[in-house]
Amino acid sequence: MPSEPPARPAPPARPAPPAHSEPAAGRVRDHGTARIGLALFLVTATVYLATAGYHRIHIDVLSANVGAWRIAATGSAAIDGLDTSGINPSRVELFSTEHDGHTVIARSPGVVAAGVPSYALRQLVTDAGTGVEDFTNVPPSVTAALLTALSVLLMWGALLQLTSRRAATAAALVLALATPVWSVAADGMWTHTLTVLGISGMAFGAARDRWLLVGLFGGIAVWGRPHTALLAAALALACAVAQRRPGIAVRVGAVGAALTVGASLWTHWLYGRWTPSGGYAAAPYLAQGTDSSQYEFNRTLGGLLQNEAAMWVALDRGILVWTPVVLVLAPLLVRSWHQQPVWARALLVSGVAYTLFQGAVAPFHGGDGIYGYRHGLELLASATPSLVVAAGHAGRRTRVVLTAVVGVQLAAFTLGGILNRPTLTFGHQWNDNAFASAVRDVPALGAWLVIAVALVFLLTRMFLREPDDDAAASLRA
Template identity: 40%
Template sequence: MPDRRRRGFVLLTLAASVIFGLSALHVPRTTDVVSSDVAAWKIATTGSPWLDDAHDDAALPDKWTTDYLFTTTNPDNGEKVIARSAGPIIVAIPAYVVQRLLTGGDSADVVSFVPASLTAALLAVIALLLLAGSIPRSVPLPVTVAGAAALAFTTPYWTVVGASLWPHTVTAVGIGGMAWAAHRERWWLVGLFGGVAMVGRLHLALTVAVLGLVVAFARRRPRIALEVAATSVPAIGLLAVWGHWFYGSWSPTTGYAAGDLAAWPATRTWWQQLGDLAGVFVSPGYGVLVWTPVLLLVAPAFVRSWRTAPDWTRGLALGGLVYLLVQVYLNPYHGGNGFWGYRLPLEALCCAFPLIMVSLHRMGARARAWLTPVLGYQLGTIALGAALGLGLVQRTASWGWRHYTIASAAQASVAVVLVMIVLGLVTAYVARGWLRESLAEAEPVEAPAPGRVA
């Protein structure tokens, strides 16, 4: 069995590496990603984050100039600097250092987005393997591998996490690591990976806290929560140091000033905020249930398994939900432009993945019958955007409610859309019998008894 399991994970690794690697060659379409890439390039080539407009404008490709990037001014020295999350900047620096060494320093005069995008592909594979490795062995290996492949290739995990270096790429590694460590009851490591997630999105501290508290309460062991806190809190200090270097402030919010974080909620009434929350799930342009309808099929099994599922899967899923609610409160639900699918709910999706996987054996006959066709549809629609390097371009705040993205793409090329969806459905048809038999072999995964010692 160990050899068979190893082969399954190697196959998953190879497939994800090739597919994400090829997708990463598309040029990023969004200011968020390009801004982070430029900051990493700047640090790797000059040793400091300060922008030089004349030099950097000449180095940037295509239409990009520093005027298009998200920037601010460091009040301590008056230097212009990128204003973005620390996570994607930090993890891309090594790739740009390698590029500089390979080019003999020539990369200092030309910005390439490839090093950052390939870093995203690598981290997406690592996060995927961590999530797959968190699934208990009572779930059949084919189901584990198929579930990880479904997350990787039938959701915007492919087109966002694996294609460009967003904060979601960093948070996926952190969440995957938390799941992997929680399954093995290494609580100090849960906190350490939680710190990685927080470097990508600071308010994922809520997810880390919820996970630690839920497991500590379920097992009557407060020490678990303390271990998680002890190894995750240092990430806040790291962000404070980063913020002081970049922005002349000890605030751990780094590139996001407190006033900016409060600006969006201040413009929204409670009714509008409820509409934003609905938009996350059902808006035609960005809705999770529009792009990932398989969640509707697994939801009943999710509910049936709640009480008996491992406590850490419940804690992680709850933490992901809390994070999503705060995220929608702080930001427009659509998440902007330049990506295919949705992006803001990706952390919550990754957090729910282990609980979904241990719940699959509770799916009813009809849900199992529809599982592979729905996944096939998702595969086709996601592959469409990944293959063509598509990105959403909204023009109004209500765009996500007024435009169905797949239909909009069909207006440009009906044939391509149909081919992609048909390929996805054919793949699902081929896999349906194999997956159904594997699900039938799944065993219930029960929560540990209170007071269990790891």
């Protein structure tokens, strides 16, 4: 019998990868995700920078800009002896108050403080003077555009923990380009620029179990609007109880309290008060139902209820009117409620509570010359994670409706984001809508509406075909 061939030697064993290394597929996914995130930030930042308000500035934003400029140029927010007529062409005076015998700009701490670094950089680079001829709105407008692009990126990072990468990217773009985030938060240094950043950062931190970040961004939101402390507190407490981890509340509370103390120090420096509200005294806002209330609407129950309703359904300021995607997804939100992570539910519920409180202390319209709404932006940011989860439960018919609605929103906010007009004057916010008015005046805009809806349908068909379960799970990993 022929002898058996000699056995082949076994191939040398491959060295085991280091314990800390990731699978190649994981590294590819991480690199791909990072590239998408960078592209998302660059696209939104470019759009926002190109369309921010550099000349036609709302009085709220202009007042904050002047305060930041004066601090950067002179070390003080005082505007004594400054002829502001060359800065402020409107009939409304800059928001100011008196402190220690000086007239100082009266705005919330964050909107003034956020503009100081960019103005200081301009002073350093250009050696600009301190006269009105040296004033410009450009530095804080650039800052607002970049901060809002960062907000979109942070929200996208939170959504990656809830859905597929494509769906998260699509949702982030809807938030960025088809809502008042573009026409308000990214247009100039509004308080909402900081609150949207803060809420997006809180969502990012909570989604990744990074509670110091939640406290940090919660504190940033407080610098914009103090009552956003409700959002951070509710989020921290809900997750601490649900996970039986009191350390969550301790971390969020400690960091948030430190930043709130900073806002109080700022307020004391400029206005001599220890509240974190900046140039706004809290008492007139909270004196509801009395003659000492700053506003007439909250002196009676009927006026208060009407103002609360207007926050949602007024034709030119209503959350559900300008962003009907919320209304379309509401039934799915209820159906998917128990499948929502605790942090997303807490953020949504606290956002609703915040909005009801906002409707009780300030007029629903938020002032004149605004395209879209601004007092509902905190709810929009707070609700986005839950709405994205709800959208994942949409059937075929609901997806068609959802796509059409997003197209309409994109058409409306492209107009408002680029031009920040037309805007309606006082008295028309209940019974008219700025975009509808524009379409009536310029019928050609109806063609843009059709194109925008068709474009969204095309992009949805190209990029949002439902991945199979394994692919979706790998993207969420």
